Amino acid sequence: MKVTVYVASSVNGLISNSRNVPDWLSPEYGRGFEEVCQEKRAVIMGRKTYDILAPDYLPFKDRNKGISVVITSNTSTTPANDAVVFTSGAPDQIVAMLEEKGFPEAVVIGGTAAISEFVNAGLVDEIILVMEPALFGGNGLPLLKGVALDRKLKLVDTKRSEDTVRLHYRVVAG
DSSP: OEEEEEEEEOTTSEEEOTTOOOTTOOHHHHHHHHHHHHHHOEEEEEHHHHHHHTTTTOSOSSTTTOEEEEEOSOTTSOOSSTTEEEEOOOHHHHHHHHHHTTOSEEEEEEOHHHHHHHHHTTOOOEEEEEEOSOOOOSSOEESOSSOOSOOOEEEEEEEEOSSOEEEEEEEOOO
């Protein structure tokens, strides 16, 4: 399975401000978010990301359109809709579950813990990073935390919009 990370970052490398409110994200990021979710049809996120998006901004409302997998220790929570699956599984178990359901690709949309777990498991093939025109001080969230292995990236594409730069990288094997 091909796994892509799609995430926005401040210029100083943080993926969330200390308020954990996504009011700093650009329309360009939002359009890209919708496109990548519709293209991949399998979306993986951590519980905090889910809590920010649910119920109105989840990528899918109907399981026939796609699936949202939420990594959480509390799997007994009632999902916002039938396209949401709660799991406490490890990244390799999540990939196996999605492959079993017929999904050839997935996108991890956040947050730090979910992205870091997939990177540590060696399961990330591509990273699409949208650099937003913002600087965060204080206790913002880093892109990665506790990642044990170094990874080299190969730039595949760049897109510049009015205020953002989208960097598309492929993770180099090895």
